[in-house]
Amino acid sequence: MRFLLTDEQQAFARALDTMLGAADTAAAVRAWGAGDHTPGRAVWTRLAEAGVWSLAVPEAYEGVGPLPVETVVAFVELGRHAVPGPLAETAAAGALLSRLAALGHDTPAKRLLPGIVGGGTMATLVVSEPGPPETGSAAPRPEAGSAAPDGPPEAGSARPRPEAASATPDGRAETVGAAPRPEAGSAAPDGPPEAGSAAPRPGALGMALDADAADAVLVVQGEELRLAAGHGPVVRSLDPARRLARPDAGGEPLAVGPAVAEAAGYAARWAALATAAQSLGVGLALLERTVSYVKQRSQFGTPIGSFQAVKHRLADTLLALEFARPLLYGAALTLRTADVAAAKAAAGEAGYAAARTALQLHGAVGYTEELDLSLWLRKARPLRDAWGTPARCRALVLDGLGDRPGGFGG
Amino acid sequence: MDLTHTADEDAFRAEAREWLRAHVPARPLPSLETEVGFAAHRAWEAELAADRWSVVSWPERYGGRDAGIFRWLVFEEEYYAAGAPGRVSQNGISLLAPTLFDHGTEEQRARVLPSMASGEAVWAQAWSEPEAGSDLAALRSRAVRTDGGWLLSGHKTWSSRAAFADRAFGLFRTDPEAAKPHHGLTYLMFDLRAPGVTVRPIGRLDGRPAFAELFLDEVFVPDEDVIGEPGQGWRIAMATTGDERGLTLRSPGRFLAAADRLVRLWRERGEEPGARDRVADAVIGARAYQLFTAAGASRFAAGGTIGAESSLNKLFWSEYDITLHETALDLLGPEGERADQEWAEGYVFSLAGPIYAGTNEIQRDIVAERLLGLPKGRR
DSSP: OBOSOOHHHHHHHHHHHHHHHTTTHHHHHHHHHTTOOHHHHHHHHHHHHHTGGGTTSOGGGTOOOOOHHHHHHHHHHHHHTTOOSSHHHHHHHHHHHHHHHHTTOOHHHHHHHHHHHHTSOOEEEEEEOOOOGGGSTTSOOOOGGGGOTTOOTTTTOOOOOGGGGGOOSOOOSOOOSSOOOOOSGGGSTTOOTTTGGGSOSGGGTOOEETTTTOSEEEEEETTEEEEOSOBOOOBOOSSTTSOEEOBOSOOEEEEESHHHHHHHHHHHHHHHHHHHHHHHHHHHHHHHHHHHHHHHOEETTEEGGGSHHHHHHHHHHHHHHHHHHHHHHHHHHHOOHHHHHHHHHHHHHHHHHHHHHHHHHHGGGGGOSSSTHHHHHHHHHHHHHTTSOHHHHHHHHHHTTOSSTTTTOO | OBOOOOHHHHHHHHHHHHHHHHHSOSSOOOOTTSHHHHHHHHHHHHHHHHTTOSOTTSOGGGTOOOOOHHHHHHHHHHHHHTTOOOOTTHHIIIIIHHHHHHHSOHHHHHHHHHHHHHTSSOEEEEOOBTTBSSSGGGOOOEEEEETTEEEEEEEEEEEETTTTOSEEEEEEESOTTOSSTTSSEEEEEEETTSTTEEEEEEOOTTSOOOEEEEEEEEEEEEGGGEESSTTBHHHHHHHHHHHHHTTSSSOHHHHHHHHHHHHHHHHHTTOOGGGHHHHHHHHHHHHHHHHHHHHHHHHHHTTOOOOTHHHHHHHHHHHHHHHHHHHHHHHHGGGGGOTTSTTHHHHHHHHTTTTSSSOHHHHHHHIIIIISOOOOOOO
């Protein structure tokens, strides 16, 4: 038992902190939100040089992974600096392709992973649980109205496929080109718990983050992985730096079979873990900025940070963040669905609570977009809900308990 | 980052589990806040001690097993998972004993610790006074020099377990002329049955005498029962409350077991959808507390210390404990108000958590000032 970061891991965090601190990420976020990806791409390249995109990828594909603990370390820093872009999605794409290669489908890995690791390929990823046939890869895009970010959660959720009886029993063969329909058996609602259910229904939306900036838009639907040819119009998010778009239907199939679903479940856990780490980082940055503010802002002739109501709210904010942090590292050690879900729920809620505190204690100036605080404030809520809302994560925690509830410990 | 236990720790776990399986009473003991329950819990302490399970982290010569922090955590997980009784000797074991290890003499340790370990002497704390609660340094009870010792006089209150306990420890003012309120205080041990001591039990919310007030009228305490130097009591006591709020007062095992019980209750009650999120939060919270403690224990084992972070720890478990019990009562529905249901006593006990061991308001001040660096202000 030594539940602490190593010196090397701490040094990695400091190096990223220093690099991002010098990179003017605030300007990059604002440009990103306006559709100018140039400064953000420059940060992206620096992250590649620092090794961030190699963490999920094994050596065979020019990576150093899988290193989930280092991924958490890195993504806390990415959140602290409000770095824009499909960060968790690119890490998860790396995990997806790596796992797929390990399961015998190595063509997409050979093709895409070196670019991801090197920073030249920014990837985004949508994982949809298989829907009814008419929403399959050949289907026309759902109408625009259904693209609302808060669409009905049941859309696209797992349900038995009508053509289940005609499923090919052997769906494992990698079929690039003329892809048969994904195997139906695995579409059962209670499929393998470590696979499909780990994706906390991100694909219910079918929206890809920053598809307009990405070089590779990967779409998993059931047991099919494809490279979308393009994307639909960008839909505004409450965080302008998160640009949502629905991938175009069709495109190039990359792999099909049960391995896709398994790899997608694994990738969704990486995405959820990375997003949770970003949430923690966003919360820590909001807390840090608010602490600085209440020390220098005076009212009634004294810094407002000396008032007990202010202090106690900040103490509670730190409390929630510091108790989310070990859940992240614990989840990185196991990558179990329930552990990742616990970390995601706790970090997402703590990051969002930090945003509420930061806004309240800054007062009116905190409500302005011109204060850089807004860049973090706007991120906290979407990160809380991306790759697993708290409600979905709590359900996964309970699902993962088995017969001996709470059987986390030794 | 490594959460695995050593083979030694696993063997220790198996041994503890085996012993507990053979010895934990099949039916819960009567409430330890009653005379009969107190006696039953004292007997349980003796049973633990007979096989050296009462104070596993202590040195062997005082009845322990020299278990390090990780083995202590393992023991606590097994202890609470087995549904073993609450610890009537908790105050002595987690508050006084660490003080004696750090500030006592070998003579004091040899005299005090073995009977504490066996439950023969149960200790109560005597900190608060009617006019000195959160502002503990305002305490007025005094110890006046006399031949061979000190004479204690004053009024202590909210003394947990004192209704049935044997001895007590606390702070007394020995130098009323000292420049600051927290100077001139001395840490003393005394006998609750000594001449001049009057114990008046106080009923807590459920009516049980879980604490007491102590009236002291020239109670003689020999010099050998002063811990550390006279006048150094504040510094020594703060070290004690550091332990209290740190890693050893509430072990993760206790809350892991409680979360298990809550999940079982939820399932028995048909997985009530309205309670689902709170049940999940109880599971997540127990895991978070376990891992937070694992990180603290790892720092401790690597030579670090537990400082103001212990205030985060205390805030977390005290709020967690109440929420968990409230969720259980909600699941019980109208049955929840029955005093004989299995969550009742835990619920009543949990309500005191944010008050004792330094109120949560004081803890939040400590977090804000020492961890976040915010300026001191009026309380």
